[in-house]
Amino acid sequence: MREAKEQADARERAVTTSLLLRPGEAFQKLWRASMQTKTLLATLADEKSGKTIWLGFLALTDRRLAFLEEVGLFTKTYRVKESIDLENLINISVQGVSKKLYVTYQAGGNSVERMFGGTSGSTLLEIQSEIQETRAARVNIIEHEKKQARVQYVLDFSFLKDQMEKGGIMVSTIRCPNYGGTLALPSTGVSVRCGHCQSDVVAQDIFERMRGLLGNLP
Structure with a gap:
């Protein structure tokens, strides 16, 4: 048990390092997961779609939701495949027969959808709830900062x-x-x-x- 915890802690440190936390950003949670950019049917219908499934980790900070691909057989390294600012999240839901976490977010004026599955340590509903709660807290902070930044009139x-x-x-x-x-x-x-x-x-x-x-x- 102790060895497993040490391995998990080491992996978390490696993932956090690869994530490159921003100043003041705090790491929250890490889940082993897979990420899909297209459904299986869409992938089969598009012969030129290329790779659409990656294995790695879904990471949550107090500002972002990110997916890091795990690379290497013996020595593991991690690279960020997706980084989503929490305030840009549009929808988070658990869907499908195989039960995947569907995440929709705003990017460059467009809606982008990603699917996450194969998670371990928590159920998809628990992960959904944690992301939603963290997003709500982040949005509240942003709204507070906007109010603080408003022009203060010195009236006469x-x-x-x-x-x-x-x-x-x-x-x-x-x-x-x-x-x-x-x-x-x-x-x-x-x-x-x-x-x-x-x-x-x-x-x-x-x-x-x-x-x-x-x-x-x-």
Whole structure:
């Protein structure tokens, strides 16, 4: 058992090295598998199709799903045959009489399908679930990064007034959110002091209240 584990660990290290993890990318799981680029019927119908089945390993990281072909009889080496960014996955399903894992992904504006079988250590449904969960986590991270990267507006009353006028909104007074009294809308500056409660009314706060009306801003 110990020897088998050591061999598995060594193989995992070799595969991970061949995968060339990107900065910050974390290895998740490895399954022995075969990969098909065409169904058997499609292969038989196309005499010039060439090789369509490879043996190797299906590897999952927190960013990619990859297939590495195993090469060599005694000394094993691994080369990446397929590398799919998780956010580009369209569909993952278990299909067919022989039960294969069908993976469809987007590449260069086209949908590409790959079939994986002969997996060991986990059922196809377990593998499907792990890939789907990892993809969902990756998509959430990407969406969060997009939100963080959005332009942050440094608003002053001049900018706010200009945007309101572009939207067909004419406002000459604003209401103090603390006191409730009306204030003249300044032409410049990032804040104005309420003469009643002495609190500062900030242009950014007014913008947030009117965001729904200023539809031309994100």
